[in-house]
Amino acid sequence: VKDLVVGTSGHIDHGKSALVLALTGIDPDRLKEEKARGITIELGFAHAVVDDTMCAFVDVPGHERFVRAMLAGAGGIDCVMLIVAADEGVMPQTREHFDICRLLGVKAGLVVMTKADLADEATREVVKLEIAELVAGSFLASAPIVETSARTGEGLDDLRRALSDAASRAATRPRGGAPRLPIDRVFSMRGFGTVVTGTLVSGTIPIGEELVVLPSGRLVKVRGLQVHGQPAQEVHAGQRAAVNLGGVEVSEVSRGETLAAARSLGVTRRADVELELLPGARPLRHGARVRVHQGTAELLARVSIAGAGTNEILPGDKVLARLRLESPGVLTRGDRVILRAYSPPQTVGAATVLDPAPLAAGVRSAAGLARLEALHTLDAAGALVVMVEQQGVKGLVASDATVRAGVPQDEVAATLDRLEERGLVVRAGHRLVTPKAVEGAATQLTTLLEQSHRHEPLSEGVPREEARARLGGLDRDIFEAVIAALVRRGALVDGERLAVAGHRVELVGEDARALAAVEQFYRDAGLTTPDAASVGAGTGVPRATIATVTTLLVRKKVLVKLDTLIVHRDALDRLKRDMAALKAEQPGPVRLDVATFKERYAMSRKFAIPLLEYLDRERVTRRVGDARVLI
Numbered sequence: 077v078k079d080l081v082v083g084t085s086g087h088i089d090h091g092k093s094a095l096v097l098a099l100t101g102i103d104p105d106r107l108k109e110e111k112a113r114g115i116t117i118e119l120g121f122a123h124a125v126v127d128d129t130m131c132a133f134v135d136v137p138g139h140e141r142f143v144r145a146m147l148a149g150a151g152g153i154d155c156v157m158l159i160v161a162a163d164e165g166v167m168p169q170t171r172e173h174f175d176i177c178r179l180l181g182v183k184a185g186l187v188v189m190t191k192a193d194l195a196d197e198a199t200r201e202v203v204k205l206e207i208a209e210l211v212a213g214s215f216l217a218s219a220p221i222v223e224t225s226a227r228t229g230e231g232l233d234d235l236r237r238a239l240s241d242a243a244s245r246a247a248t249r250p251r252g253g254a255p256r257l258p259i260d261r262v263f264s265m266r267g268f269g270t271v272v273t274g275t276l277v278s279g280t281i282p283i284g285e286e287l288v289v290l291p292s293g294r295l296v297k298v299r300g301l302q303v304h305g306q307p308a309q310e311v312h313a314g315q316r317a318a319v320n321l322g323g324v325e326v327s328e329v330s331r332g333e334t335l336a337a338a339r340s341l342g343v344t345r346r347a348d349v350e351l352e353l354l355p356g357a358r359p360l361r362h363g364a365r366v367r368v369h370q371g372t373a374e375l376l377a378r379v380s381i382a383g384a385g386t387n388e389i390l391p392g393d394k395v396l397a398r399l400r401l402e403s404p405g406v407l408t409r410g411d412r413v414i415l416r417a418y419s420p421p422q423t424v425g426a427a428t429v430l431d432p433a434p435l436a437a438g439v440r441s442a443a444g445l446a447r448l449e450a451l452h453t454l455d456a457a458g459a460l461v462v463m464v465e466q467q468g469v470k471g472l473v474a475s476d477a478t479v480r481a482g483v484p485q486d487e488v489a490a491t492l493d494r495l496e497e498r499g500l501v502v503r504a505g506h507r508l509v510t511p512k513a514v515e516g517a518a519t520q521l522t523t524l525l526e527q528s529h530r531h532e533p534l535s536e537g538v539p540r541e542e543a544r545a546r547l548g549g550l551d552r553d554i555f556e557a558v559i560a561a562l563v564r565r566g567a568l569v570d571g572e573r574l575a576v577a578g579h580r581v582e583l584v585g586e587d588a589r590a591l592a593a594v595e596q597f598y599r600d601a602g603l604t605t606p607d608a609a610s611v612g613a614g615t616g617v618p619r620a621t622i623a624t625v626t627t628l629l630v631r632k633k634v635l636v637k638l639d640t641l642i643v644h645r646d647a648l649d650r651l652k653r654d655m656a657a658l659k660a661e662q663p664g665p666v667r668l669d670v671a672t673f674k675e676r677y678a679m680s681r682k683f684a685i686p687l688l689e690y691l692d693r694e695r696v697t698r699r700v701g702d703a704r705v706l707i
């Protein structure tokens with residue numbers, strides 16, 4: 077069977093709940109207060125199989141004070157029954173609810189003229205004309221008007237047929253993709269714990285799934301599922317579900333929050349949108365406060381109109397704008413939200429999200445407007461490129477492809493392949509960046525290295541981390557991409573230190589002679605190496621130059637630093653060979669103590685200890701107590 081969520085809509089007292097009861101046998105008004113006052117206050121739920129369709133009915137209140145609840149219900153419906161009482165005709169909330177359905181983009185539905193038993197033929201004809209005028213040019217323009225009476229049962233079979241027709245036309249919701257369930261009720265059930273209900277607007281949730289509640293970010297696990305009071309193994313898009321959640325208390329979840337897959341939706345305080353003001357609304361000023369309804373949530377926000385100088389949105393206009401949310405919202409690109417005035421809280425329009433997490437840079441400038449215009453005309457992949465471009469060399473975290481640009485999770489890999497192939501985006505580890513930004517950073521890095529080579533010709537290059545810091549603390553993944561780009565074209569030598577290809581530490585004139593003299597001095601000194609002062613005295617090289625050339629020789633591994641000693645590598649090689657010879661002289665383990673070592677090489681303890689420790693490190697000797705054994 078096909079699943080269909082059918083919502084009621086219409087003015088107070090027009091017989092919405094009575095009709096749902098007549099169709100399903102289930103009274104959607106459950107609350108004591110609803111019974112006492114004879115009106116619907118909260119969303120009501122019922123279900124029935126019509127033909128081969130399982131219809132989940134969401135019954136909304138018609139009272140003008142409860143439009144908020146109506147909106148929470150309307151967000152998840154596939155098909156609307158617009159209800160008009162035959163004895164009253166089209167009334168204010170008939171219009172408002174109908175506006176909301178239209179603005180939300182509900183695609184299927186029908187009109188029901190209820191209380192047919194209370195109006196004569198002529199009155200009903202007038203009401204039909206009113207209805208025709210209301211729905212002209214809309215998705216309901218050619219929908220049937222079914223006349224019913226919950227009292228006499230008249231027209232109920234016609235209604236079932238019309239519902240079945242509408243069901244066949246209604247699009248099914250995407251079962252693939254990430255699950256998203258705006259929560260409309262939270263309660264605790266004995267023996268189960270926390271239960272939330274709502275309509276799954278996309279994806280599939282199996283038992284055992286780990287999800288997240290947003291915006292709070294609490295991690296939860298699905299312990300059990302019910303659809304229309306029956307246990308289920310999984311629920312899919314288009315079904316109303318009760319979800320038993322582990323890992324969270326009833327007090328920690330509330331209506332308006334969203335149950336979703338981790339990393340599929342973002343939490344935001346800012347959203348760039350295309351805003352549409354209803355023809356009947358009052359002009360909306362730049363900076364005006366509005367109520368934003370998304371899913372089951374209501375948030376307060378201020379409207380910033382994009383572009384310089386536009387201070388007002390006129391009725392019937394569509395403009396690009398930014399919503400600055402006063403509390404965190406759960407939004408993704410493509411979401412449709414309803415806007416109501418702050419006071420009185422009438423429905424004034426709707427908005428489609430273009431970027432749910434824009435940077436703080438404003439939208440009042442020409443550049444800000446141009447960016448929104450681009451986001452407006454592009455598909456998700458195109459929008460992703462704009463978002464990546466805007467991040468510059470900082471790049472965009474790859475998960476934002478879904479969270480921000482709205483590329484479905486299972487299409488991200490293919491989309492990025494395509495964008496990379498076309499040279500629009502580069503994947504740098506966990507980030508996305510434009511080739512242009514990588515190039516910019518590459519040029520910067522090259523300039524930086526060239527400068528450094530000029531200032532320190534004796535240095536073999538700039539240490540990696542230092543280079544990264546000097547590029548403004550570039551993200552590690554992007555830094556690696558920049559290096560890779562330069563290496564690929566042979567412009568950079570990669571290593572612990574970075575250098576421009578072709579950079580040679582070459583000493584000329586005085587410096588070259590100093591280097592040779594110092595090296596020769598150390599070579600001659602053998603194992604008992606001189607201190608800096610005697611190097612100066614022995615070579616005649618100035619102190620500062622000695623320091624530079626020594627550092628260079630150490631870096632080139634011609635000289636080796638052993639604690640406080642500096643020893644020529646030839647001397648160390650000779651020492652190792654001597655040790656090997658010593659071992660070869662006699663069979664069995666050869667012991668060597670500090671005194672013997674000192675004597676053999678005619679040196680003091682100051683030299684013997686670092687040299688023996690060096691031999692230990694090189695695994696020529698092994699320390700046993702105070703002595704060594706040759707290995």
Ligand SMILES: Nc1nc2c(ncn2[C@@H]2O[C@H](COP(=O)(O)OP(=O)(O)OP(=O)(O)O)[C@@H](O)[C@H]2O)c(=O)[nH]1
Nearest residue numbers: 088089090091092093094115116138191225226227
């Ligand atoms: N005569 C007659 N009365 C009806 C019919 N349908 C509903 N009523 C009565 O109209 C009143 C309002 O009906 P509800 O179904 O509660 O109206 P509603 O549209 O759900 O009202 P709200 O949810 O508060 O917006 C009740 O007293 C019903 O008994 C009908 O077909 N004929």
Ligand SMILES: [Mg+2]
Nearest residue numbers: 092093115116
């Ligand atoms: Mg009702």
